[in-house]
Amino acid sequence: MAVQGAGVEAVLRRLLSRERGRPVLKPNKPLRLKDEVANRRPEKGEATCITEMSILMACWKQNDFNNTLCSNEVSAFYRCIEKAQAEREKAKHQAFSQGGRLLPKQANKLLKRYPNLREEI
Numbered sequence: 001m002a003v004q005g006a007g008v009e010a011v012l013r014r015l016l017s018r019e020r021g022r023p024v025l026k027p028n029k030p031l032r033l034k035d036e037v038a039n040r041r042p043e044k045g046e047a048t049c050i051t052e053m054s055i056l057m058a059c060w061k062q063n064d065f066n067n068t069l070c071s072n073e074v075s076a077f078y079r080c081i082e083k084a085q086a087e088r089e090k091a092k093h094q095a096f097s098q099g100g101r102l103l104p105k106q107a108n109k110l111l112k113r114y115p116n117l118r119e120e121i
Contacts, residue, residue, distance in 0.1 A: 035115045039104045049080040
């Protein structure tokens with residue numbers, strides 16, 4: 001894997017060099033990073049508590065949508081929701097505490113505070 005990466009770097013160096021007059025590759029934009037990232041929403045996770053919800057709906061259908069007869073299923077569904085929300089919050093805090101991915105808003109704030117050089121080196 002490292003040999004292939006070094007080979008690619010050598011080919012790029014050769015294509016960008018001015019040994020034989022003009023370089024073969026000429027970038028149409030400056031070779032530097034922008035001071036902002038796209039504002040994309042993080043991907044949504046998978047749905048939780050589907051089993052409990054389907055059991056609850058089946059109970060409602062059997063009992064003509066009477067909540068009193070399906071109280072066990074309703075409480076099981078709400079317990080599942082609370083558990084899923086707690087896990088989501090825990091995962092969110094762990095991602096930030098362990099140096100996980102930044103949100104686009106946070107990345108833009110840092111990039112504006114520490115902008116890139118304007119000229120190529």
